[in-house]
Amino acid sequence: MIPDMSFEMSGITSQWVQRFLPLIKAGGSVLDLACGQGRHSLLLAERGYRVEAVDRDAEAVAEIEAKAPGIVTRVADLEGGPWPYPGRKFDGIVVTNYLFRPLLPLLLDALEMDGVLIYETFMVGNERFGKPANPAFLLRPDELPDLVRPYLTVVAFEQGEVAVPRPAVVQRLCATRRITPCLLP
Secondary structure, eight states, rough: OOOOOHHHHOOOOHHHHHHHGGOOTTTEEEEEEETOOHHHHHHHHTTTTTOOOOOEEEHHHHHHHHTTSSSSEEOOTTTOOSSTTTTTTTTEEEEEEOGGGGGGGHHTEEEEEOOOOOOEBBTTTTTGGGGSSSGGGGOTTTHHHHHHTTTSSHHHHHHEEESSSSOOEEEEEEEOOOOOOOOOO
């Protein structure tokens, strides 16, 4: 049995997230959804973004507050509680290693005009490497672009097996609400 290791535990920021961060408006507001220990929140803050980090793990959120007091943090049950950002809009939303399908319409609605969604999580096929293995937490082939295309323009998408930081099967998407084409990083 393969132990339950996640990208989050590795502390390594996602190359996908790093690549597409420049598409978010400089100094803009960014939501790091299900932020865990805040590896992307810290990266965003270092790059000058105004960051809102939310997770259900109060200890992890407290660690972020200790490392970077400028990051606005929130402890919230994203799956069992109310949406913690009613009426709020963000210039960017970053989601990694997290999937709760009922939140997707709320995320799309929370994206500012010209906003950028950067999403990377596990998909079907990952079960052979360990967790997550539950189909409820695994995207189906092409699911992310199919879900966002009616509302956003897909800038980049890929899916498949990765070896680093550990073997996994993932989908990665960057999409924007921009009307004009953006300069690709």
